[in-house]
Amino acid sequence: MEFPYRNFVFAVLLLSLCTISALSYTHFSPIDNYLIDCGSTGDSTVDNRRFVSDSSRSDSYSLTSTRSVLIRNEDPLDVSPRIYQTARVFTGPSRYEFEIRDKGTHMVRLHFHKLNSSKSDFGNAQFHVLVNGVVVLNDFIGGCVETPMVKEYLIWVETEKLVITFVPSRKYKFAFVNALEVISAPKDLILDTVQYLNSEKNKKSDGFVKQALEVVYRVNVGGPKVTPFNGTLWRTWVPDDEFLKSSSGWKRLYFSGRIRYQMGGASREVAPDNVYNSARVISSRNASIPNVNITWVFPVMGGFKYLVRLHFCDIASISLGLLYFNVYVNGHLAIEDLDLSDVTNYVLASPYYADFVVDGDGSGALSVSVGPSSKSYPYAIDGILNAVEIMKLNNSMGSLVGKVPADFIMKSWPRGNMGVLVPLVAAVCLLVILSMVLRRRMTGLKDSVTWSKLPMDVSNVNIKQGFPQA
Template identity: 30%
Template sequence: MKGYFRGGLGLLLHLIFFMFAFSVEAQKLSFVINCGTNSSVNVDGRSWTGDAAAGNNVTLSSPAGIEASTSVFNGDRVYEPLYRTARIFSGSLNYTFQVPNENYFLRLHFYPLVVDGYNVNESFFSVEANGLRLVSEFNAPGEIADKNQNLPGSEAANSSYSYLLKEYFLSVESNVVVVSFVPSKGSFGFVSAIEVVEVGDRLFDDSVRRVGGNGGGGALDLGKRGMETMYRLNVGGPSIRPSHDSLLWRTWAMDSGYMINADAGTVPNTKANVTYANPNDTVVAPLAVYESVRVLTNAGVMEKRFNMSWKLEVHPGFEYMVRLHFCEVVFDNANQRVFRIFIDNKTAADNFDVYARAGGLNKPYHEDYLDSMSSSSNTLWIQLGPDPTTGSAGTDAILNGLEVFKLSRSGNLAYVETYTNVNGKKASKSLILWIGIGAGIASIAILAATWVLVFWFCKKKREENNAKKGPPGWRPLFLHGFSTANAKGSSTNYQNTNGQNGTIRTGRRFTLAEIRSATNNFDESLVIGVGGFGKVFKGEIGEGVLGAIKRANPQSQQGLKEFETEIEMLSKLRHRHLVSLIGFCDEQNEMILVYEYMANGTLRSHLFGSDLPPLSWRQRLEICIGAARGLHYLHTGSDRGIIHRDVKTTNILLDEDFVAKMADFGLSKTGPSLEHTHVSTAVKGSFGYLDPEYFRREQLTEKSDIYSFGVVLFETVCARAVINPTLPREQINLAEWAMRWQRESSLERILDPTLRGDYSPESLMKFGEIAEKCLAEEGKSRPTMGEVLWHLEYVLLLQDTWLRSNAGEEDTVASTTLDESMHTIDETGHEPVVESDDAESSSKTDESRDPLDPMVVGADEFSQMLKQQGR
């Protein structure tokens, strides 16, 4: 009997606890205002008070505009009583709500009603709330049209939007909510209804897990920032009206139309008996959200690479909080359903077990993630898929609800819809579209006339040149302002077409006859490389001396600028770890460059894709060190330095002794001047190696080379392509795949199998740390090339110590000393001094000079280097 009493008492207390929680929630403050009238209407179970009604606790500024109404209504009949009226204003208008200091949802309703004398299609205005800019140059009909145009297929087939609801989250610290409407110059604004609904402090936590980077926490800082609701989806179920979310009166849309493949997730027939484990969760989402669910279909197909994917259009350049709602409705034990979560193509969570996290079956649970969108991306991907690395019985995914919130930046949530012109710049406001069309037509006419004149002039000039010189082709180098040195070492300085002297460039000037002889008249069997500029031939340029002969294709303009850049760069640079330019040929409209021959080809050819024997771990370290020395010289060898811009394993060449040398300087750029931090330039480089910060901002720095070199390091240790679309989705990009294992201190799991037993575990660990630092999201967090070089040399020392130890030798003193030195540098942040062997290739006689200083080679020095015996 006592047991029954205790059980009944416990149930009673439990019910009282929940009833108290619900009663507290039900007492939340809310204002629901029907704009443009003094009367009230009942909509969705609530009484909406007219903004002109007495005693509504809302203050309107003066002048308050006009009260407008319409007899024409084509929208949702549920909202017809509310949307038949609106307030229209041609001057600034404020709504002031007296509220306690709390968190609130502010909802603004816009229905483009038809009113004599006002064309809402020409209405543009801005809105602020407590100083937070919500919208700028806002045109409600235009946004409604865009929303309908982008409406998912399943929704577009059944309905279309006739009104617009915009929802914002505000944290109030001044006992007042002031909503300010400001029409654009010469225009007007309107608003149909306003809601201010108290949220409380249990809906959002300030600390949220950040997607990407180191996966650490990110602060929402909602006390100073606002949020805009972008999406609120009931996954696997029907739409939910505000009346069925009676705590916060939210609208939940269907999710199926936003899925890439709706058939990827099925809706099980299981009826969930959901109960909240914590009464605080009642405000997070209504039970209806957790009672509907979508489960991954056929998780075993395609080698477990099948995902449920939602594609959501968002505004670029903002941070977004993604909230995922879960409730396990099938499995009654942990480790039975484990999956992965990807946000914006980045791993948000591995080994995700809803049952374990929620604490049981039919228990609601939600997880928040913070993600930053680049300024060039307007698509947010949410993907859930199997995690085949786990030992769980089920690897399919599950999801019940999805919300996306945009966070303000610098007090601004506004995003003006833009059109991109041919120059890539943004032109705001749909109002200027017609002006743009007119200007575009005029521009096309002018451009067409200009091109006709240019074409006629070029054709005439070409005909004159053909009559004088024969077949068309490259202009001789001196016409581009280049100066040459002949075989005897004397320099000839030509004037360019502008009458200015060209820059002095040194090297042997080969005759075309010599080039043809060296390449057996450009024998195809001697081709060792092909690029946009043309082909590279192996040729004998002296008695037993081999060279790499790059011949530009006379029939193509591709690569001309890069070709000239390479001449300019290599004729000024000389370093043991940079491929040397020996000379050139510019006869008979040919443009040919001659380099030192690199007998062992590219680093990539020794890593994968060929039958060459694999490189040892020590060889790979020496090659990476050599490449780092070459790049360090580029970055520091002149006042402004040089940024390579195309660092990759195919541009690291190996000579007969496997000495690494950087090659291909066609995309290189001189670094920024002292008063600048970067070089603004169009994005160029190789996919997979490209610095994401450079890609987003078009701001090139030396740290862009550091990122690319970090990819090279991972490619060297893993011996696989940096982009391989045939692999599972999470493995396609080597940088992302390797970083994941590196952060788990498990890089050896994806190590090149040929290295097994050939490396020091400690050296591999340090090597992985260097690569990870190189791939930091922000350039300022990456090391300099000097620091990378120093740490690579330390890794080599660790490997040599390990090899000697395995051979029975003792050599721990140097390792200990260097290890202590490295820790000192890490703590102080100072860059170590880099010892270099540049003197081996330098003709400098002043030993007091830094071997990493820049050196422009003179004609006499070059002629000594370029005797027939070669370098």
């Protein structure tokens, strides 16, 4: 009887371990999760996600617009996903309001795709977009969006509402949107303290979590494109080939083993397995350490600060404690003698990421490099990078695109029905003036006196006597 009992205990333990493992792999389930198909009369499914029509009734979100129309794509050859086959067009300021239950950082995605429609000429699509008072798009020309485009932002929300406002640039222009996403982000996605790099010194900067961010680049180094279907948080990671500036001294690496996420470290929501299981590395093939860096260059807009997030995972070393290298961001030494074994509690294939904030200078470019350090070993890996994310921070004007604040944009558009109100007020004023003139003339006829020349000596004459009395 003892042997079956032992088997039973072993089975229970195995089941418990499998359950714990399954729970640790559970997909992130956001509290606020709005997926809106704009301009559609029915719901759509894209990447196993259900986008609901913005025409449907809901107590948790609403659309306020006095001038909007639904547009459907009339191009039979366009095979874009269903959310890009319709759009809602706005000819006046309009807004979507979302009820927020989970206060904190939210991912906001705006989907755009120019449609072929006889109802609207998308060459006239030029508009501004505000998210909770932050200017995220300014004079955006939607007529140039020939293929589907996603603009992604990370917005801190302390209120019970998140409001996305669309404002046409001029009266003869219009705004449009194909789809919207408003999703509460994991609490560890954005940290409150980051390292600020400049020419003087590196220092820690606090209060960062409440900044508005625009995702400019999300790059999978050495690996293929990662789509919302096979990634986490429904993000897209593009290959790094177009940004890579080093022509030699590196090799591409793929890893088929298990990525070992640890409590308190980088989670799958920070970056998925298929980002950490590829990399570019610098490898020493002989007794000498190669004198070479791997460098990536990204075009950016000057006048803004940028958050640069670098992802590392030692999928290359055959043993712990062999990988040391330096990390550079925008020419600044960001980390010297980085030892991934030390920062991952001496576990290989365990992910780690580091955040830095740098100034976008007048060059219009931001660079990232990794290379050997003074502690690097021969016959070992002397540099590695798995992924790069670059996000733009809002400026002092509360904008992610320029120096025009939200208040100026809203005040630049005529409020209410001013186009009708102004002529109406003018007509009323004209009627009042005519009425006063007629009244004065009628009164003058009753009380008038005979008109005559004024005497030459006017000192003793009351001049008012020669004029009609009101």
